[in-house]
Amino acid sequence: MDHEVTEFEADDETLSALPQNGDGDVETTLRPRKLDEFVGQPRVREQLELVLESARRRGVPPDHVLLSGPPGLGKTSMAMIVAAELGAAIRITSGPALERAGDLAAMLSNLAPGDVLFIDEIHRIARPAEEMLYLAMEDFRVDVVVGKGPGATSIPLEIAPFTLVGATTRSGSLTGPLRDRFGFTGQMEFYTDAELELVVRRAATILDIPIDRDGGAEIARRSRGTPRIANRLLRRVRDYAEVRADGTVNREVARAALEVYDVDELGLDRLDRAVLNALVRSFGGGPVGVSTLAVAVGEEPTTVEEVCEPYLVRAGMLARTPRGRVATAGAWEHLGLVPPPDSGRPDRSGPTLFDQG
């Protein structure tokens, strides 16, 4: 199947994810290509299968699909799979690249019938482009404005029926009208350890890395529920295995390697621990606002919010409350500290049980 990839505008995140060492090509090599190669996400997979199969039977492009979830869970891979399963070409762009509505108009009017248009980070799309997208998604039409000032006219232009696949790390910041125009939203969840073991084993086979069961399990367990991280850790453990051991990845090698790379028992990395440390040690466990927390660790609030927090929440160490972020007892314990008696209560600076008595 030829997936024609035309435009790809790299934003900062993409650029920072680019290979310094050839790992980036590896990501492409490791991408699952078919729905049944895709490990995990049983719900999203089943739902998508239905959407795609029914569209296929009716001979029409499927409804627009929104994929949402933290980075590295397989949204981009899934978007490509959608196109592959449909036998369609995929055009790739991203929200931040669509600053001017004209850029989007050009892309839309170049679509062939049945194409998949993939917009990554769709929540970051600029307003004029977003408004153009409404009409395109609903009526397969764009209004092209010709001329300037009072003489300007808008000419409706038909575009080919297509399927939009949007990906977002924060579906909450999509506007209502945009969200409503997707016929299906797939919510990607963190992977279980067992699923990640499969991801690791699959990658080890593709990359020809000798690994035993325990080695795979150890890497899976410390991958923050995230296939991208599992694959990355596998490559770093492989490096260690080759340089400091006999090349085979087993539990002992995995443990030793992950210690070198600052990945702790629970898979938390340096930034995760910095966030927990700041929350617990500098802010007494919270509540504290996410931007304050971000400043304390020298990161962008969006990074803390979209990259660190989802996993810390799921690991039961951090709670998001209306008043700010709060460390749970588990967070204190993970840092080797004794939690205060009321730690992790959403309203811990409000009235306590004792106050009410």
Ligand SMILES: Nc1ncnc2c1ncn2[C@@H]1O[C@H](COP(=O)(O)OP(=O)(O)O)[C@@H](O)[C@H]1O
């Ligand atoms: N379900 C999966 N099975 C196997 N590998 C996966 C899966 N999901 C993601 N990956 C791996 O993780 C990497 C990152 O996935 P990607 O689709 O780019 O995530 P996202 O777009 O959500 O950030 C891929 O290159 C692929 O190697």
Ligand SMILES: [Mg+2]
């Ligand atoms: Mg992606």
